[in-house]
Amino acid sequence: MTLLIRPARAEDWPAIWNIVEPTIRAGETYALDTAMSEEAGRAYWLGQDKETFVAESEKTVLGTYYLRTNQPGGGAHVCNCGYMTHPHATGRGIARQMCLHSLEYAQTRGYRAMQFNFVVSTNERAVRLWQSLGFHIVGRLPLAFRHPKYGDVDALVMFRQLSATDLTPRTSLHHPA
Numbered sequence: 001m002t003l004l005i006r007p008a009r010a011e012d013w014p015a016i017w018n019i020v021e022p023t024i025r026a027g028e029t030y031a032l033d034t035a036m037s038e039e040a041g042r043a044y045w046l047g048q049d050k051e052t053f054v055a056e057s058e059k060t061v062l063g064t065y066y067l068r069t070n071q072p073g074g075g076a077h078v079c080n081c082g083y084m085t086h087p088h089a090t091g092r093g094i095a096r097q098m099c100l101h102s103l104e105y106a107q108t109r110g111y112r113a114m115q116f117n118f119v120v121s122t123n124e125r126a127v128r129l130w131q132s133l134g135f136h137i138v139g140r141l142p143l144a145f146r147h148p149k150y151g152d153v154d155a156l157v158m159f160r161q162l163s164a165t166d167l168t169p170r171t172s173l174h175h176p177a
Contacts, residue, residue, distance in 0.1 A: 001057050003094065005101045008052040008064065013042060015061035016054065019086045020045055027148045029123045030082070031155075034148075045082075053105075055085075055098050062089040065098045067106060070115050079111040095126070099133055103162065112163040120145050121154040135160040 008016060020041050027034040032044070045066060046052050055063035063085040070080040081102045085094045106114055116135065119127060131137075139157035147153045 001092065003055050003057050003062070003097050005053055005055045005098060008046065008054045012054050012061060012064075013046070016045060016052075016064045017041060019061070019064055019084050022087050023084050029120050029126070031118055031145060053098070053101070055094055055101075062086050062092075063094040063098050065102055067102055067109075069111075070117070077111060078113045078115050079106045079109070080115055080117060081106075095129060096133070099129070103133070103160075107162050113159060113161050115160075116156075116158040118145070119156040119158050120147065121156055122147055122150055127156065127158075130158050130160075133160070 017038055021038070024030060024032050024036050024041060025034055033040075036044070045064070047066075047068075050066040050068040052064065052066045054061045055065075063083065065081055065083040067079055067081050069076050070078040081099070083095050083098050083102075085098075103114065114135075116130065118141070119130065121127070121140075127137075135158040137156050138159045141155040141157070143152035144155040145153050
């Protein structure tokens with residue numbers, strides 16, 4: 001399958017919503033209101049703080065992702081992404097290709113690292129995928145996500161360096177004198 005990943009256009013919204021809505025409604029992987037309106041969904045996924053992309057094959061949108069600065073100011077060298085694949089297209093490598101695209105694109109935008117702030121621990125498929133692409137679990141938020149099937153479960157913070165610049169975590173709370 002040939003997959004074209006390109007910037008999203010306004011006319012892509014209906015196809016994007018067909019991907020985003022079932023994921024939001026399921027309430028299993030994103031900490032979003034499961035009753036979110038389409039208008040609120042559009043404002044979230046296509047927000048001005050994000051660059052949004054679609055992954056399409058034969059002019060059919062099968063996945064979407066956004067990239068944004070994770071934190072302003074001193075954290076602006078680290079980006080964050082969110083990915084969603086159409087429910088009928090899972091297991092076909094689309095999320096992997098979107099992540100690979102985002103890693104490369106983030107480097108062209110000058111980001112030195114990518115961080116996922118809130119990966120639901122029960123989303124084992126995603127955790128394995130991110131780890132296979134070089135992400136490490138750098139934090140665990142105990143019982144931070146209310147899963148509709150499993151109750152309160154952990155959320156993970158995952159991180160990957162993008163550049164050769166040393167971003168080794170500093171564990172000390174004290175700064176050198």
